[in-house]
Amino acid sequence: MNTIIFRTIAPYLTALMVVFSIFVLLRGHNEPGGGFIGGLIAASAIAIYGISAGVSEVRRALVFHPITFAGFGVLMAAIAGLMSAFVDVPFLMGLWLFIDLGDGSELALSTPMLFDIGVYFVVLGAISTIALALEEDEDGK
Amino acid sequence: MIPTQSQSFSMLLVAIAPFLAAFVAPTVKRFLPNHAGWVLALIPTSIFLYLLSFVDLIAQGEKIQFALPWIPNLGIQLSFYLDGLSLVFGLLISGIGAFIVIYSGGYLNGHYHLGRFYAFILMFMGSMLGLVMSDNIITLFVFWELTSITSFLLIGFDHSRQASRRAAIQALVVTGGGGLLLLAGLLLMAFTMRTLDISTMLQQPGFMSEQPTYLLVFILVLFGAATKSAQVPFHFWLPNAMEAPTPVSAYLHSATMVKAGVYLLARMSPILGGTVEWQVTLPILGGITLITGALLALRQTDMKQMLAYTTMASLGMLVMLIGNGSKEGILAAMLFLVAHSFYKGGLFMVVGSIDHETGTRDITQVSGIWKSLPVTFFGAALAAASMAGLPVALGFFAKEEIYLIAKGMEWQHWLLAVTALVGNALMMAAGAAIAIRPFLGVRIATPKTPHEAPLSMLVGPAILAVLGVVVGLFIHQFGDWFFSPSASAIYNHKVSNHLGLHFDPIPLGLSVVTWIVGGIVLWKLDRIRDLLQALARVWTWGPDKGFDQAMFGLVRFADWITRLFHHGRLEQYLILVFVALGVAIYTPMVLNGSLPDVPNVLPQLRFQEWGVLLIAVLGLFAVVFGRTRLVAIVSLGIQGFAVALIFLLLGAPDLGFTQFMVETLSVVILALVMTKLHLDQRDNRVFEEVIRDGGLALICGIGLTTLLLAVLRTDLDTTLTDFFIQTSVPIAHGRNIVNVILVDYRALDTLGEISVVMTAGIAILALIRLRAGGPKRGIGAIKRAAGQRAKRAASKARSAS
Structure with a gap:
């Protein structure tokens, strides 16, 4: 399975998939996509990189242990929910901020988006944790 | 009376301040290692003074109430209620608490974890104050459990000893278990009476006793009270709790926490009392506890154990009196409660001082030390006098009031009075023994050479002992201030104050008999103790052992359950899961008779849809007939991809998209698991297993299909769908409804x-x-x-x- 073609292409494929996963994540509110599917794509990217380049290499590239990403995601989703406390509305109520970009388009920032990014990190973190732990040999290579 | 906002705030502070103090206690101790107790005692002292300012108001029959919203949706408020009963309790808790904090500084001086100890004690104080001032039953329950938890922490304070840990867990299991029953009882009561506030319940006395739920509520509340207040047969945790440092025993396990059950019964008396059940069960339960505790006290040679058992006996006395429910009974209960807190708290501290100074608290090992500890002896003597009920001490009036019940002249009144008499006499003997044996007589060598205890350890016992006499001297005045208002709160009608030094022949005669019997028991104490110990050697089984056996049984049971379900054989787990799935699918359909008919026409599908279906079927065959496991796993992926394609074709791109990713990752992870587990390349199931697993798979598969058919047969309710379609863009700003539901709705x-x-x-x-x-x-x-x-x-x- 670990041919030279695969090994050569894998880094580009991984980068492409990560970028694509972010794209899918951000368009998710209006087009097909979202945090869950984005996280799955990113996790597959990491799994592919792990198969081709070895787990220790992936761990080095990720800097943090993948489960940390999952924890970060839950934290982020919870923070997105808690934002509502500042404007005295119920927990997890969506808050929106529309920024006029001047050229007729506007940028929409919202707590549901923050929440979705949290979902993305949880799925990414949990799945890649499992995948990497399984890819690893007994001696950690 | 409804207080102003600032008053409400300061009332709230009464329950909160000890917790805040607990938070800073370790820091205070770090900066003032030897005097932290004196500083921290300022908190309970100021609470005491603050509560004292309400005495006049309460004595006039006012009640103070205030509430802060907590969980408004459920009608749960942080509401507090101050009447005669809660005021007396609040004053006892804060007043004795101040002495205990000071005393702890001397008793545990130099202990590494003294700061933590202060924190626990103060937390307990806050919980207890909150408990007696709660109006809302949920608040009451929360504080009730907090006292159990802080008690657990304090009993297990010396956690390196196994005995402490056992005692702590035992106390937590018994009182916490009782607390759960209490919660059930309180909720049931709240649903019956349609209010969560005790003050509202108190306005409809007698309502509850006519309800069909009454008996259950009564039993559940009684369990809560009996476990907390160490009534037979739940008494065993209390003597074991003496593993805690002595200040804890003096405070929690004699003056305050164990009285929480008594408080609860007193509080509930107008709501649940007055019935035959109440007036029969409580006096019997209390009477048995009284006599058992008093006898067990005489068996001990450890002075702390003696006091522990007399505490249990006193709690029995209080339950008995509240159960009696007459004016005299209630007033006697309040007098006895205050008197007991004074003298028992003081005596515990005295025993702590003896232990601290001589190195032993065995009553047969200490003698003639009064010259070395004169102030301690003074405190002990006065406390014992009050315990014996000698005239003008508070205990005397308590006893007279109890014996007044005998004037009812019916057999049950006499039975109660005689039980009280025997209990009083035995307790008097135990108390007097502690005040006399270690201090008077011939001096014998002790492990440590005794010196007078430090000032911090003298303040508490001395002042409490003096108070026991002062309150007795001015009994009428104190009756106006405290005893009459608190008794009125329990009785729910005005209990007039008739207290004073006038001698009624029947009570006085019974008092004299008490002193004579108590004197004889004291004189023959060693003989009686030998006798009781001989009895204990014959009768070895008790609830304490029963507790161990129950706990052991629980562990064994948990072990058995774990082995039964958690055997570690993967295929058995899977079989269990799929059998459960099959049962869950078929049972409702068969029971409701909603098994769908099998459709007899082929669906009209387009060319490409037939193609995809064919791929799925091929994948399926490959899974089942694949030669190696890896082939099967990959084929499963093919089958999944086909399903994803169907989703795409039917216009659910989101679903299809996700399905693709899930299938991919499943195949990768399954393959990895296979290599990781070093599974055989091939599936080596024997024929019987193939039949079993295959049959199960078919049954579940057919089940799911039928379920889907059944779902399709019903009309789809589109209310929600319409709502989401209509509102998704205008209020949630998103066109992808699936995503909007996930991250917003x-x-x-x-x-x-x-x-x-x-x-x-x-x-x-x-x-x-x-x-x-x-x-x-x-x-x-x-x-x-x-x-x-x-x-x-x-x-x-x-x-x-």
Whole structure:
């Protein structure tokens, strides 16, 4: 399975998939996509990189242990929910901020988006944790 | 009376301040290692003075109420209620609490964890104050459980000893278990009476006793009270709780916490009392506890144990009196309660001082030390006088009031009076023994040479002992201030104050009999103790042992259940899961008779849809007939992809998209699991197993199909769908409804789900590591490995240069 073609292409494929996963994540509110599917794509990217380049290499590239990403995601989703406390509305109520970009388009920032990014990190973190732990040999290579 | 806002705030502070103080206590102790107790005692002292300012108002029959919203949706408020009963309790808790905090500073001086100890004691104080001032039953329950928890922490304070740990867990299990029953009882009562506020319940006395739920509520509340207040047969935790440092025993396990059950019964008396059940059960329960406790007290040689059992006896006395429910009974209960808190709190501190100064608290090992500890002796003597009920001490009036019940002249009144008499006499003997034996007589050598205890350890016993006499001297005045208002609160009608030094022949005669019997018991104490100990050697089984056996049985049972379900054989788990799935699918359909008919026409499908279906079927065959497991896993992926294609074709791109990713990752992870577990390449199931597993799979598959057919047969309710379609863009600003539901409408569900995903990730990681033989890799391991690499590189660089 670990041919030279695969090994050569894998880094580009991984980068492409990560970028694509972010794209899918951000368009998710209006087009097909979202945090869950984005996280799955990113996790597959990491799994592919792990198969081709070895787990220790992936761990080095990720800097943090993948489960940390999952924890970060839950934290982020919870923070997105808690934002509502500042404007005295119920927990997890969506808050929106529309920024006029001047050229007729506007940028929409919202707590549901923050929440979705949290979902993305949880799925990414949990799945890649499992995948990497399984890819690893007994001696950690 | 409804207080103003600032008054409400300061009332709230009464319950909160001890918790705040607990928070800073370790810091205070660090800066003032020897005097922290004196500083921290300022908190209970100021609470005491603050509560004292309400005495006049309450004595006039006012009640003070205030509430802060807590969980308004459920009608739960942080509401507080101050009447005669809660005021007396509040004053006892804060007043004795101040002495206890000071005393602890001397008793545990130099102890490494003294700061923590202060924190626990203050937390307990806050819980107890909150408990007696709560109006809302939920608030009451929360504080009730907090007292159990803080008691657990304090009993187990010396956690390096096994006996402490056992006693702490025992107390927690008994009182916490009772607390759960109490919660059930309180909720049932609240639903019956349609209010959560005790003050509202108190306005409808007698309502509850006519309800069909009465008996159940009564039993549940009684369980709560009996476990907390150490009534037979739940008394065993109290003597064991003496493993705690002595200030804890003096405070929690004699003056305050164990009286929480008594408080509860007193509080509930107008609501639940007055019935035959109440007036029969409580006096019997209390009477048995009284006599048992008093007899067990005489069996002990450890003075702390003697006091513990007399405390149990006193609690029995209080329950008996509240159960009696007459004016005299209630007034006697309040007098006895205050008197007991004074003298028993004081005597516990005295015993603590003796232990601290001589190194032993065995009553047969200490003698004639009064010259070395004169102030302590003074406190002990006065406390014992009050306990014996000698004239003008508070205990005297308590006893007279109890014996007044005998004037009812019916047999049950006499039975109660005689029980009280026997109990009083035995308790008097135990108390007098503690005040006399160690101090008077011939001096014998003790493990340590005794000196008078430090000032911090004298203040409490001395002042409490003096108070016991002062209150007795001015009994009428104190009756106006405290005893009459509190008794009125329990009785729910005005209980007039007739207290004073006038001698009624019947009570006085019974008092004299008490003193004579008590004197004889004291004189023959050693004989009686030998006798009781001989009895104990014959009769070895008791609830304490029963507790151990029950706990052991519980562990064994849990072990058995675990072995039954957690046997470690994967295929058995899977069989269980799928059998459960089959049962869950078929049972409702068969019971409701909603099994759908099998459709007899082929669906009209387009060419490409038939193609996809064919792929799915091919994948399926490959799974079943695949030669190796890897082929089967990959074929499963093919089958899944086909399903994803169907989703795409039917216009659910989101679903299809996700399905593709899930299938891909499943195949990858399944393949990895296979290599990781070193499974055989091929499936080596024997014929019987193939039949079993295949049959199960078919049954579940057919079940799911039928379920889907049944779902399609009903009309789809589109209310929700319409709502989402209409509102998704205008209020949630998103056109992808699936995503909007996930991150906005149902965000709380999603939050729960992602927490589960994260937890599952952690659990799987742990399992894989466990298999790999210990926590070798991980966040820490990576850092360690990186550190080692850096070190190696550095040493290499050094050796190279």
